[in-house]
Amino acid sequence: MAQYARGSAVAVIRLRNPPVNALSLAVLQTLEDGLKKADADPSVKAVMICGENGKFSAGADIRGFSSPKRLGGALGPIVSLIESSEKPVVAAIEGVALGGGLEVALGCHYRIAHVKARMGLPEVTIGLLPGAEGTQRLPRLIGVPAALDMITTGKHIPATEALKLGLVDEIVEENTIEAAIRLANKVIGQPLGPRRLSLKPVPKVPNMEAFLDEALVKVKRQARGCLAPELCFQAVRAATQSPFAEGVRRERELFQVLLSSGQAQALQYAFFAERAVRRWATPSGASWSSAAPQPVRRAAVIGLGTMGQGIVTSLVKANIPLVALEQDLENLNKGRKAVMLLLQREAMKMEGGAQILDFHNPAHLQFTVDFDLLRDVDLVIEAVFENMALKKEIFHKLSKICKPGALLCTNTSALNIDEIASATNRPQQVIGTHFFSPAHVMRLLEIIYGRHTSPTAIATAMQLAKALKKVGVVVGNCFGFVGNRMMFPYVQQAVFLLEEGSRPEAVDQVLEDFGFKIGPFRMSDLAGLDVGWRSRKDQGLTGPSLPAGTPARQRHGQRYSPLPDLLCEQGRFGQKTARGWYLYEKAGGRTATPDPWLHNFLSQYRDTHGIQTRFIDQEEILERCLFSLINEGFAILAEGIASGPEHLDVIYINGYGWPEHRGGPMFYASTVGLPRVLAKLQKYSEAHPDVPGLRPSAFLKKLVAVGNPPLKEWMSYLSQQSSKL
Numbered sequence: 001m002a003q004y005a006r007g008s009a010v011a012v013i014r015l016r017n018p019p020v021n022a023l024s025l026a027v028l029q030t031l032e033d034g035l036k037k038a039d040a041d042p043s044v045k046a047v048m049i050c051g052e053n054g055k056f057s058a059g060a061d062i063r064g065f066s067s068p069k070r071l072g073g074a075l076g077p078i079v080s081l082i083e084s085s086e087k088p089v090v091a092a093i094e095g096v097a098l099g100g101g102l103e104v105a106l107g108c109h110y111r112i113a114h115v116k117a118r119m120g121l122p123e124v125t126i127g128l129l130p131g132a133e134g135t136q137r138l139p140r141l142i143g144v145p146a147a148l149d150m151i152t153t154g155k156h157i158p159a160t161e162a163l164k165l166g167l168v169d170e171i172v173e174e175n176t177i178e179a180a181i182r183l184a185n186k187v188i189g190q191p192l193g194p195r196r197l198s199l200k201p202v203p204k205v206p207n208m209e210a211f212l213d214e215a216l217v218k219v220k221r222q223a224r225g226c227l228a229p230e231l232c233f234q235a236v237r238a239a240t241q242s243p244f245a246e247g248v249r250r251e252r253e254l255f256q257v258l259l260s261s262g263q264a265q266a267l268q269y270a271f272f273a274e275r276a277v278r279r280w281a282t283p284s285g286a287s288w289s290s291a292a293p294q295p296v297r298r299a300a301v302i303g304l305g306t307m308g309q310g311i312v313t314s315l316v317k318a319n320i321p322l323v324a325l326e327q328d329l330e331n332l333n334k335g336r337k338a339v340m341l342l343l344q345r346e347a348m349k350m351e352g353g354a355q356i357l358d359f360h361n362p363a364h365l366q367f368t369v370d371f372d373l374l375r376d377v378d379l380v381i382e383a384v385f386e387n388m389a390l391k392k393e394i395f396h397k398l399s400k401i402c403k404p405g406a407l408l409c410t411n412t413s414a415l416n417i418d419e420i421a422s423a424t425n426r427p428q429q430v431i432g433t434h435f436f437s438p439a440h441v442m443r444l445l446e447i448i449y450g451r452h453t454s455p456t457a458i459a460t461a462m463q464l465a466k467a468l469k470k471v472g473v474v475v476g477n478c479f480g481f482v483g484n485r486m487m488f489p490y491v492q493q494a495v496f497l498l499e500e501g502s503r504p505e506a507v508d509q510v511l512e513d514f515g516f517k518i519g520p521f522r523m524s525d526l527a528g529l530d531v532g533w534r535s536r537k538d539q540g541l542t543g544p545s546l547p548a549g550t551p552a553r554q555r556h557g558q559r560y561s562p563l564p565d566l567l568c569e570q571g572r573f574g575q576k577t578a579r580g581w582y583l584y585e586k587a588g589g590r591t592a593t594p595d596p597w598l599h600n601f602l603s604q605y606r607d608t609h610g611i612q613t614r615f616i617d618q619e620e621i622l623e624r625c626l627f628s629l630i631n632e633g634f635a636i637l638a639e640g641i642a643s644g645p646e647h648l649d650v651i652y653i654n655g656y657g658w659p660e661h662r663g664g665p666m667f668y669a670s671t672v673g674l675p676r677v678l679a680k681l682q683k684y685s686e687a688h689p690d691v692p693g694l695r696p697s698a699f700l701k702k703l704v705a706v707g708n709p710p711l712k713e714w715m716s717y718l719s720q721q722s723s724k725l
């Protein structure tokens with residue numbers, strides 16, 4: 001609702017819809033009523049619009065977009081109504097003014113903001129554009145380059161930047177509402193024409209067309225198949241080419257295109273999924289609603305390799321004092337140097353960074369080789385390399401040294417949390433925290449509870465994720481947890497496709513065209529082929545422990561491809577050795593070039609194993625890779641490793657470069673239709689009976705049998721059926 005109050009010559013309209021004053025139809029109705037009332041009341045000389053509880057508005061109620069009938073172009077005409085008011089209207093912006101909220105403010109004649117307020121038009125991030133005339137007013141106010149940047153990226157800007165851009169007239173450090181009322185009183189009677197943005201011309205940019213053409217190339221490159229950025233661009237371009245009213249018509253057309261696109265639904269699903277996973281629960285009944293986190297006043301990181309360096313950087317950025325520990329002085333000095341470099345780079349990106357990131361102060365960041373300094377920390381993150389024996393040794397030591405309440409976290413991408421916990425005297429305080437590389441950049445934190453992990457430990461790890469500005473997703477303990485477990489069959493299919501006739505660049509291209517940031521082979525070259533090789537050796541799948549006489553392309557009766565092992569045996573570890581699935585310009589180089597040596601090697605390999613090379617089309621590449629990954633997702637849900645499909649989707653979007661406009665793998669499966677996913681898996685499984693990853697999961701079959709229910713109902717079928725699965 002919006003609340004109308006009139007105590008003086010200034011009428012106050014307060015947007016009110018907790019927690020973020022989203023603009024529902026009811027809020028809009030009362031806003032409209034308030035404006036009309038103020039207009040009709042001769043004692044009212046000016047109007048001030050603000051939001052309840054220190055927040056202006058986070059924009060249109062996103063949940064309303066799922067029933068487009070009800071939207072009916074509701075907001076644009078109200079923004080016009082504000083602008084055409086004969087009495088000055090002042091927006092008092094506190095907290096956030098986002099999307100439709102900022103568009104309301106753009107309709108006002110004056111905008112005054114609190115210094116801590118943030119503003120933005122983030123519609124593009126939920127697959128839309130600012131459809132309440134924002135694409136036409138913003139360029140008129142702050143110019144095309146700045147408006148394009150805000151509208152096509154959706155970034156939030158602080159009030160100080162908004163002032164520099166001319167988006168607000170004034171910023172205040174104290175009471176914004178009082179300041180806005182003062183301003184409203186001051187401007188009573190002043191001409192409003194120059195304050196009406198729809199009447200202003202779009203400021204000229206020298207060589208506007210060339211500027212726009214260049215901007216479009218950049219927008220398209222960054223969009224990677226997502227429609228909204230380009231349509232946002234087109235709406236702004238319309239502002240530069242047409243009068244206001246025509247630009248608004250164009251904006252509406254483009255808005256409707258986006259609203260009915262599947263992409264907007266996927267992105268809005270992703271928005272709510274990210275919030276839904278905060279409400280974690282485990283099969284034993286522990287949950288966010290009853291578990292309280294314990295404070296983390298001081299932390300420690302063990303191991304200053306690539307992961308440890310990123311984790312330390314993240315903790316410093318979150319202002320958590322910490323001790324960084326290495327096994328010896330040589331590694332400590334190497335690690336310290338790398339961390340300092342990372343922190344300097346991060347500080348340069350931040351306004352006032354060097355002061356904010358106080359990393360030269362040993363009270364905030366201390367480097368040591370002395371385990372004893374870990375006695376009084378509240379939380380330890382072990383980030384040494386993936387070796388069970390080493391990790392157990394460290395945890396055994398930690399359980400002797402650390403104070404009783406300290407939480408012991410292991411950064412692992414696959415190892416058994418229970419086994420690591422068994423080395424301690426406090427398994428209830430051991431938890432997996434799987435960071436993604438680079439750890440100070442990637443948003444995902446997979447949080448893995450073991451058999452004995454306490455609800456407090458989970459709540460504390462989730463709280464840590466929040467402090468680090470990461471998305472924490474709580475999952476159960478199994479090999480590879482959720483993310484990597486789903487990745488195994490995907491990568492396996494990619495390699496099988498090479499055996500059968502494809503090439504790395506063809507497979508990568510299909511998956512990158514689908515929207516992945518990087519295809520499986522480029523990804524593998526980046527991560528280093530030796531990582532998987534070491535793990536396969538540990539599992540006895542290759543290397544000296546492989547029993548003599550094991551067939552080259554079979555393990556435990558299942559199809560196995562030795563191709564990645566053969567590359568490693570040739571010293572081809574990917575980017576670090578300048579050769580892997582591709583060729584690179586130098587060791588550590590980034591530019592992947594298809595490698596004739598590899599093509600030849602693949603042909604010889606097929607000849608050796610009597611494999612007939614065949615042409616594999618894009619559809620088969622996409623389906624085999626994606627559907628096997630999705631199939632594993634259904635198995636994970638059935639086993640209770642994750643409490644809902646949203647968890648899997650949030651993990652894939654934030655940790656594995658899954659295109660957000662496709663909503664995550666499980667959402668994607670729901671849009672393809674589960675019967676189709678099942679039919680395709682059945683087809684491929686019949687063709688490859690020795691590949692368990694293609695054998696449809698019982699849960700998927702069940703969902704198809706009950707009539708392909710919507711994703712939000714999937715888990716209810718699991719509880720009815722779990723005993724029969």
Ligand SMILES: CC(C)(COP(=O)(O)OP(=O)(O)OC[C@H]1O[C@@H](n2cnc3c(N)ncnc32)[C@H](O)[C@@H]1OP(=O)(O)O)[C@@H](O)C(=O)NCCC(=O)NCCSC(=O)/C=C/CCCCCCCCCCCCC(=O)O
Pocket residue numbers: 019020022023024025026028058059060061062063064065070071073074075076096098099100101122123126128129130131132272275276
């Ligand atoms: C920065 C935030 C605002 C706050 O972040 P944070 O403090 O971390 O809190 P969160 O956990 O993110 O959010 C708290 C809860 O609030 C929910 N939320 C947040 N924003 C919205 C929203 N816009 N709509 C609905 N719900 C919202 C959030 O889900 C949390 O609840 P829960 O935990 O999930 O239960 C941050 O939240 C943020 O960035 N929000 C999104 C901002 C955004 O994207 N805004 C743009 C929205 S689109 C828009 O404005 C488009 C305008 C174009 C034209 C529109 C024309 C039609 C308008 C009419 C609308 C009619 C709707 C009909 C519905 C009806 O009446 O029934």
